[in-house]
Amino acid sequence: MFGNSPFSFQEPLGETDYKDEELCWSVPQYPYQPIQHPFIMPSPEVSHALTLGQSLTFPFSGKTAKNKLMKSAMSERLSTFSSYDPMERGQPTEELVRLYETWAIGDIGIMVTGNIQIKKDHLEASGNAIIDWDLPRSYLEDFKEVARAAKSHGSLVLGQLSHPGRQVSITIQPYPESSSAIEHPPTSGVLFARPTPLTKDGIKDIVKRFAYAASFLQKAGFDGVQIHAAHGYLIHQFLSRRSNNRTDEYGGTLQNRMRLLLEIIAEIKWAVNDPTFMLSVKINSEDSVPDGIDLEESIITAKVLEAAAVDLIEISGGTYEQGQQLAQHRTLFSAAREAYFIDFADQLRPHLRQSRIAVTGGFRTTRAMAEAINLGSTDVIGIARPLTAEPLLVKAILRGTKMEAKSDKLPPIQLLRLAASGSQIVEIGNGEDITDFDSTFNVSRFIARMLKEIPASMSELLSIHNCST
Ligand SMILES: Cc1cc2nc3c(=O)[nH]c(=O)nc-3n(C[C@H](O)[C@H](O)[C@H](O)COP(=O)(O)O)c2cc1C
Numbered sequence: 273m274f275g276n277s278p279f280s281f282q283e284p285l286g287e288t289d290y291k292d293e294e295l296c297w298s299v300p301q302y303p304y305q306p307i308q309h310p311f312i313m314p315s316p317e318v319s320h321a322l323t324l325g326q327s328l329t330f331p332f333s334g335k336t337a338k339n340k341l342m343k344s345a346m347s348e349r350l351s352t353f354s355s356y357d358p359m360e361r362g363q364p365t366e367e368l369v370r371l372y373e374t375w376a377i378g379d380i381g382i383m384v385t386g387n388i389q390i391k392k393d394h395l396e397a398s399g400n401a402i403i404d405w406d407l408p409r410s411y412l413e414d415f416k417e418v419a420r421a422a423k424s425h426g427s428l429v430l431g432q433l434s435h436p437g438r439q440v441s442i443t444i445q446p447y448p449e450s451s452s453a454i455e456h457p458p459t460s461g462v463l464f465a466r467p468t469p470l471t472k473d474g475i476k477d478i479v480k481r482f483a484y485a486a487s488f489l490q491k492a493g494f495d496g497v498q499i500h501a502a503h504g505y506l507i508h509q510f511l512s513r514r515s516n517n518r519t520d521e522y523g524g525t526l527q528n529r530m531r532l533l534l535e536i537i538a539e540i541k542w543a544v545n546d547p548t549f550m551l552s553v554k555i556n557s558e559d560s561v562p563d564g565i566d567l568e569e570s571i572i573t574a575k576v577l578e579a580a581a582v583d584l585i586e587i588s589g590g591t592y593e594q595g596q597q598l599a600q601h602r603t604l605f606s607a608a609r610e611a612y613f614i615d616f617a618d619q620l621r622p623h624l625r626q627s628r629i630a631v632t633g634g635f636r637t638t639r640a641m642a643e644a645i646n647l648g649s650t651d652v653i654g655i656a657r658p659l660t661a662e663p664l665l666v667k668a669i670l671r672g673t674k675m676e677a678k679s680d681k682l683p684p685i686q687l688l689r690l691a692a693s694g695s696q697i698v699e700i701g702n703g704e705d706i707t708d709f710d711s712t713f714n715v716s717r718f719i720a721r722m723l724k725e726i727p728a729s730m731s732e733l734l735s736i737h738n739c740s741t
Contacts, residue, residue, distance in 0.1 A: 317672035320638035347386035349399035362402025367701030387434035396436035415492035437506030461729035496550025504591030557616035
């Protein structure tokens with residue numbers, strides 16, 4: 273791509289020690305006047321593109337990403353779902369394949385799928401992909417299609433594996449399971465049921481299911497998996513004292529609270545039995561809530577993950593419970609460097625020698641992305657929402673034709689912004705035009721639609737934010 277760029281000029285020949293007669297005749301003799309090259313400063317577009325376009329090899333699997341930009345996980349909700357028959361759920365559809373075909377054209381270095389659930393009756397939402405040993409084996413062919421589509425232009429593709437634990441609406445799962453019987457508080461009009469603490473056999477079952485799902489994805493042709501240990505889902509519920517008050521070997525000390533995650537990693541390694549199968553874990557930087565995971569615990573967790581040969585540690589943050597509060601906090605402390613968790617990455621960096629870091633959340637300009645790489649804060653830039661508005665954004669960035677993600681006129685309401693991206697995902701999957709949320713008309717129309725679809729949540733959020741349609 274940059275073969276004809278101003279940077280491919282030949283270095284002026286200097287003194288040589290060529291002894292070969294044939295070569296010597298062409299070597300300029302001193303004293304001679306070297307050719308004067310004008311000092312060329314790359315434009316910011318080109319310089320950022322060069323930084324972000326560098327390939328990256330992972331230390332444990334040896335896999336190489338073609339550039340440093342990653343599509344972070346976004347649940348697609350483009351798989352089958354039946355509310356009454358769990359056997360009719362979680363099968364990837366052709367819309368899901370089309371979505372990944374589109375993102376693949378966009379030259380993204382690494383793609384993490386939306387969370388794939390490991391139990392057909394424990395879903396964080398309806399319509400996501402599921403890998404469960406009770407579901408038909410024939411789903412493998414559909415997952416193969418997703419892998420083929422996602423890898424068709426050389427991206428590395430990781431399937432994100434997750435279990436919602438207690439963080440699931442009571443309408444989807446009235447009998448959730450978790451580390452402990454601590455209920456998720458009602459949030460944004462959504463009610464949650466009191467969870468049943470997992471028994472030790474229940475925990476073993478979960479560990480085996482994660483490993484089964486990983487080996488299933490390996491057979492389907494995925495490059496690896498990402499374990500979702502962030503955002504308040506089951507593994508995070510074990511990690512955090514706020515949701516884990518167990519008194520056995522899965523509760524109490526951080527070492528105990530990490531046990532489930534480490535057992536999952538060990539079991540996956542055993543099941544896939546392939547050192548080139550890539551492992552990634554998504555963790556929260558810190559929870560910023562009483563009894564939540566703090567900075568020191570997150571750093572220790574990341575160090576232990578490195579010792580467990582995890583190639584890529586993705587740093588994110590927040591839980592459903594925190595939603596809005598976190599959004600406001602983020603805009604205050606990260607304005608200068610865009611990315612919400614970059615300060616945490618700076619603190620984590622000196623503690624890791626091999627595992628690569630990805631930071632996700634807030635990146636919108638190539639200036640901030642390239643700066644984060646150049647300063648060594650992170651190895652990979654995770655992007656989510658900008659890729660639903662512009663699925664080919666990475667390609668444009670690498671060509672130097674875009675320096676900033678498309679803006680929008682959506683109000684700063686997390687749930688609404690999430691839903692807006694979700695609806696764009698469905699549009700891409702259907703091959704439809706993508707709604708432009710930089711239009712006030714489209715935003716008003718979308719809010720009106722949401723008020724019909726999720727009236728309780730929307731009314732509560734709009735009143736908190738004093739928004740009117
Ligand atoms: C529609 C949507 C679905 C998401 N689903 C997931 C998910 O399945 N797993 C996950 O780890 N994060 C999920 N996220 C969070 C993103 O991966 C990312 O951390 C977050 O959007 C912040 O990055 P951004 O500012 O670039 O959008 C989702 C985000 C959106 C907008």
